Amino acid sequence: MTKAMSKHTSTQPVSVRPVLSLHVAASLGLLVTVLAVGCGPTPAASFRTNMVMAAKQRLTTDQERQVATIVEAMFGTPDEPVALPETGLDEAKLLLAAGPVRSDIVGRKNGLYREHCVHCHGITGDGLGPTAAFLNPYPRDYRPGVFKFKSTERADKPTHADLKRILHNGIVGTSMPSFALLGDAQVDALVEYVKYLSMRGETEIKLMQAYFELDDDAQGKLPETREFLVDEVLAGVAEKWKSAADAAIPVPEMPADIDLAASIAKGKELFHGDKANCVKCHGVTALGDGQANDYDDWNKAIVDFGREIAGSREQAAKTSTAEMSPDELAEHKATLAWLEKSRQVLDGDSLRPRTIPPRNLRQAVYRGGRRPLDLYYRIHAGIHGAPMPAAKGTIPPEEIWHIVNYIRSLPYEFDGELGADRSMVASGR
Template identity: 75%
Template sequence: MLATPMHLAHHVLALPIQSANCLTAIGRQVSRLAFLLLSTLVLASVIGCGATPPAYFRHNMVESTKQRLNSDQERQVATVLLAMFGTPDHPVALAETGLDESKLHLAAGPVRSDIVGRKNGLYREHCAHCHGITGDGLGPTAAFLNPYPRDYRPGVFKFKSTERADKPTQADLVRILHNGIAGTSMPSFALLSETKIEALAEYVKYLTIRGETELALIRAFFELDDDAKGTLPETREFLVEETLAPIAAKWQAAPAAAIPVPPIPTNIDLVASIAKGRELFYGDKANCVKCHGVTGLGDGQANDYDDWNKVIVEADKEIRSGTEQASQASTAGMSPEQLADHRLQLVWLEKFHQVLDGDALTPRTIPPRNLRQGIYRGGRRPLDLYYRIYAGINGAPMPAAKGTVPPEDIWHIVNYVRSLPYEFDGLLGADRPMVAPDRF
């Protein structure tokens, strides 16, 4: 009888009985360990099955605590915002905002189809898991991302066709939604219909105007006189005309703030243009090399924060210095009023610390872009690069070249930057000619 491969393997691999018993014992131990792990898993899964929390707009606790608002004042802000903007399921847009309510209703609320089969709840379907229901960039997945998702509430947008301090146009928001942002987790929604993308852009504006209004209301407490007794005036003049209208007006003025773009110089060939751009890149005027590095790999100055993270870093510093001062203060010689103030300060520091733990993400520095990857977050068109260089990037350390570099010359920098991913590797070596030795 011929031996089958299994018989052969059996004879070759057969172990003594003692070893077999040992392996069986190990198998039992593995089973027990796995059973323990499984029990933990089952318990934890049940926790995940808890009731879905209702959607609500989160209060801006970081700014509110920083401005030392008490709970009554926080409630007052929330009430005013509810009256002016409604809820995540039922948004309201006053005429002064210039927002289209029909678009808002398409984007707001839970994901469901209406009676004609049109899908609503677009924001919660596509955006809220990162940007959060409130648009505060604190969605459940936010902590896993780098860079963090945008917090709309300060009203600052990076990639736009308008001057640095101005709001983006509707077309800018639509372009970002359509193309996504390369090098980040922001996807492209190119497969959504134009109507849906327009609705999402409108809802982003709604969340931004709401967030800016909230900030303005919180900061308004600081400017109240003694007669107000810590209460905001609930008048249309104050709430709408003085607070909301100026914010909305900036959004409505965005199309008029478009960056003027000169034509691409035609009296110079591309090679010469790139050479000139390189000169500017390493020169004193544009000084791109300071952050993007001598190699263009983004390895220059890299310890700065963007505006969103800077708020948290500064708050953290405030807590640290306050705690240090409080711990050094001696209560022995304090009057009752000073003692009460001291205790209030300790309570406030503790609250601020808790707020930062729960309502803010760990700050991250913003590394300058590696220009040799060919990935441009604000768009890869030459025009997009022109906008970035001309106006800088709002909210980021990238400064504006406007005023220091003539607009026509900015096109040369654009050409050089666009050539960097294809620049011959040998230029990165020791013989690299463009680095001025007196500068580095």
């Protein structure tokens, strides 16, 4: 191997020194070309402020700016992320996933998030990437730190392995692709970056909510002390992620000598019964034709805020300002300005809310995974952020296995049995 070849196969960044004259000529040509086509360079990527939350909390522009400054100091920028030790995040992995797509060393590609995820999830991880409006369900907004498919209890964070499994398998029935063809280190880096975006988003939300608890002495500004920002806010967010590894749901083994037919029959009874009450949403036929007008938490937040704004606007329109004192008038005008800003925020920073239909269980399409264990987790803990409730505390673990067995039998049930259970439900109530 020549000296030149060994230079770029090493693990050190390559020193790039093109011939000077070529470089100068090329640069001049570039300048002329860029000016000729009339376009400047693309602006550096930046995180977007969570404007919906800012509007909900009625933050002033100065307060929005303070939050943005604090969050940038704690988490850096999309091109230069920062991982404080308190987060427990691996900065080397973050650097592999962050920034623009480029290789500085042969065979090592940085900017994995922007290559694979940003089109749907957006730079900020707010689920507002360019393609988002065309996808159903919408891409996940990481900022609330809520994830659906995991091996932990409903309110807990997913483990690293949970997120890795989602990336590896994709989510069938949605636009979330499988990244099974990526290397293990690359998937690891992406998972780390998703956790980073989530922690960043949660911290931002907590800071915005903290204004509500400020006393008068604070003069509307958050204390910029390490005790408050890192030890209180950030540590609280990070701790939940760190403890996720130890929060796996204990799953009892399915009895090896289980009578499958009897288990399915028992599961069917539970499915239709009052205790599990699966039919409420999944329908008597299990076609997902029960109650179908509910929203997931992300959409529900937008719907509720939209209703609040609409109601307040209606009320403000009816309010007479004729007999208001100057103070009342100023407050009224401030409310109108907030309502208008909120309306603009909802138009520009959110997507049209969509209901979440219950799953059709006869299609054998299980978004959270098709293993019996995955179905057990879904039934035991429910689906965080979705209307699917947890059976924990209501149904004993061994009975959850009966429901799992029944659900797994549904795609193979004879067509003629569809709807045959209506009478059973009717007579049972």
